Amino acid sequence: MAQAKGAAKLRQWLSDPDKIVVAPGVHDGLTARMALSVGFDALYMTGAGTAVSRLGQPDLGLTSVDDMATNAGMIAGLDRDVPVIADADTGFGGPLMVARTTEKYILQGVAGFHLEDQITTKRCGHLLGKELVDVNTYTARIKAAAHARERMGQDIVIIARTDALQSLGYDEAILRLKAAVAAGADVAFLEGMDSKEQMSKVVKELAPTPCFLNMVGGGVTPLINSKEAKELGFKIVIWPMVGMTSVYLATREFCRELKETGEIKDRHDKDGKIDGGVRDVFEVCGLSKCSEFDKEMGGSSFLKGA
Known part of the structure; x- marks a missing residue:
């Protein structure tokens, strides 16, 4: 089944001691295609990128479950051999809604997704003023996702994310992640780590649970490369701003050129x-x-070329 293929591959990688999953953040079909074209073996659908691309809005909890699941499914459908990990924010409500979100992500062919402990009106993990639910509400979200996964007979990877570090401190953040793993999460994700020492400590304290690392340019976490991340013991590292940053910079450049000169000159490659x-x-x-494909199936739409 398409729904299970990506999840099975992702789980295989998580159990491989020599493998680290490096996934660029993509937010639409074009950024996903570009990442696939250079050979990434996994993709990350960013919630922030979904908000800015589909709604033209900041990452302030404005996307719906349908915005997110539909976008994740489109990306996952481009190449079923490449697992897609997707942001699922808070699950978009209480346990019933989290279960529904999990079902939607499974049916869209998502390999793994992360759930966080912010209030439903959440915001980007690298913005200020985040508010959190209590630990029981958080673990209820994880339990609901795990129950929905079991009910559907699927194996989607559940990643537990906590944003507790800045407001409640390190010990509370670790407590929450351990509680989430006990409730059915497969991977632990501490958002907003502020030093390499803290990164190393998290991996050791949560072992043998695989740990997830978020590399956000301009955020609070120091940027390290995939080799360093692997040496620290992380199993998944995402760079969620890849698509957004490239589109932001390039579109700004081209729009300024058109506005200032009245034209856009061709760019040329090395040849x-x-x-x-x-x-x-x-x-x-x-x-x-x-x-x-059209030709192989006996079609004639492109016999004169395309």
């Missing part, structure tokens, strides 16, 4: 060919594969 033209974009999104 002097135009880079980033319309056919390049279509090709990375599967133009040739689509036309080849």
Whole structure:
């Protein structure tokens, strides 16, 4: 089943002592296709990126479960051999809603997702003023997700995230993660770590539970490379800003050029060919594969080319 394929592969990697999963953050079809084209073996659907791309709004809990699940499913459907890990925010409500969210993510083919302990009107983990639910409310979310997974006979990876570090302190954050694992979570995710020493300590204290690392440019956590992350013992590391940052910088540059000069000049690659033209974009999104499939199936739509 498509729903189980990505989850099974992700679980296999989590049990492999030599494997670390490095996933770039993507938020739409094009950023996902670009990540796939350079060979990443896993993708991360960012909730912040979903908010900014689908709604044009900041990451302040404005997305619905349908916004998130639909976007995650589209990304997961581009290549079923590449597991997609997705942000599921707070689960969008109480246990009933969390169970429904879990079902939606499973049906969309998501391999793993993370649930956090902020209040339902949440915000990006690297913004100020986060408010948290109590530990019982948090573990009820995890239990509901684990129950829905079991009821559906699926194996989606549940990642427990806590944002308690800044407001409640390290000990409370670790307590919450251990409680979440006891409630059915497979992976622990401490958001907002502020030093390499703290990163190392978390992995050791939560062993043998696999740990998840979030690398946010401009955030509170020091940026380290995947080799360092592996040496510290992390099993999954995401770079959620990859798609957002690249789109932000490039679109700003091109819009300024068009506004100031009245045109956008072609960019050329190292061989002097135009880079980033319309056919390049279509090709990375599967133009040739689509036309080849049509021909193999006996279609005639692209006999004169595309």
